[in-house]
Amino acid sequence: MENNKKYFEANKFAWDQRTEVHVKSDFYNVEAFKNGASTLEPMVKDELTEVKDKSILHLQCHFGMDTLSLARMGAKVTGVDLSSKSIEFAESLSKECQIPARFIQSNVLTLKETLDEKFDIVFTSFGAICWLPNIDEWAEIVSHFLKPGGTIYLAEFHPYLYMWDWDSKEIMYPYFCKGQVFHEKAEGTYTDGDKGLSYDEYFWIHAISDVHTALQNNNINIEFLHEFDYTPHECLSNLEKRADREFVYKINGHAIPAVFSMKGCKQ
Numbered sequence: 001m002e003n004n005k006k007y008f009e010a011n012k013f014a015w016d017q018r019t020e021v022h023v024k025s026d027f028y029n030v031e032a033f034k035n036g037a038s039t040l041e042p043m044v045k046d047e048l049t050e051v052k053d054k055s056i057l058h059l060q061c062h063f064g065m066d067t068l069s070l071a072r073m074g075a076k077v078t079g080v081d082l083s084s085k086s087i088e089f090a091e092s093l094s095k096e097c098q099i100p101a102r103f104i105q106s107n108v109l110t111l112k113e114t115l116d117e118k119f120d121i122v123f124t125s126f127g128a129i130c131w132l133p134n135i136d137e138w139a140e141i142v143s144h145f146l147k148p149g150g151t152i153y154l155a156e157f158h159p160y161l162y163m164w165d166w167d168s169k170e171i172m173y174p175y176f177c178k179g180q181v182f183h184e185k186a187e188g189t190y191t192d193g194d195k196g197l198s199y200d201e202y203f204w205i206h207a208i209s210d211v212h213t214a215l216q217n218n219n220i221n222i223e224f225l226h227e228f229d230y231t232p233h234e235c236l237s238n239l240e241k242r243a244d245r246e247f248v249y250k251i252n253g254h255a256i257p258a259v260f261s262m263k264g265c266k267q
């Protein structure tokens with residue numbers, strides 16, 4: 001944790017900046033959410049069923065619309081995020097929409113210091129684990145917060161997609177790079193392009209087998225692992241729309257793996 005402090009500080013700054021733009025973006029469409037729309041992706045709704053009356057810990061909840069969408073389905077929700085701007089906005093949205101929820105500003109990796117509770121479900125999705133240096137540590141934390149018999153559900157961008165420079169369509173990063181930090185000087189954000197934002201960000205790429213093994217090593221039985229050749233979000237350059245909420249990234253005419261999902265049960 002101490003070793004990575006400068007990375008987390010930079011990433012917090014980056015996500016605070018991004019949040020200010022995201023909450024006003026068409027991409028996130030807060031107005032539609034306020035009018036009752038769910039922000040959960042179709043694959044999440046299909047695969048994470050039975051949330052009614054369940055306690056859910058949503059790790060890296062950003063500004064809370066997925067968390068609150070789960071609450072609208074009858075779950076008792078707690079959202080956690082590193083960005084204080086995200087948490088402030090999530091709390092105001094919860095109040096304005098009168099959806100009960102608890103939000104905690106914390107690094108996932110230090111969450112045990114502020115939260116002492118066990119949950120039926122731990123949920124995390126789309127662009128979350130790449131901000132964490134050590135997937136074994138993450139899996140230990142997931143397991144810690146689950147009740148016996150509880151469920152972890154994860155839907156994430158595929159690590160193979162992260163290998164590509166999305167503009168040039170050249171391979172830019174390795175797949176097998178456990179623990180290796182990558183740095184980018186970013187301008188703008190995925191919702192709006194350049195809005196005068198400029199920041200450093202630090203990220204990590206986790207091979208699917210590392211995520212799978214890390215969960216299994218922490219008493220979690222994997223029920224399924226699915227791979228998808230599309231993303232439900234139009235969030236990178238050079239994506240082609242194939243169907244409603246299906247965007248593909250093609251190399252030599254072939255849609256490459258874009259998303260994976262995993263569900264596991266704590267023993």
Ligand SMILES: C[S@@+](CC[C@H](N)C(=O)[O-])C[C@H]1O[C@@H](n2cnc3c(N)ncnc32)[C@H](O)[C@@H]1O
Nearest residue numbers: 015060062081082083106107108125126127131
């Ligand atoms: C792409 S968003 C998550 C996506 C979410 N599904 C959404 O679009 O609403 C990534 C989130 O991870 C958070 N984050 C990054 N590093 C974190 C950390 N170490 N602990 C907790 N949250 C972190 C960021 O603040 C950001 O809100």
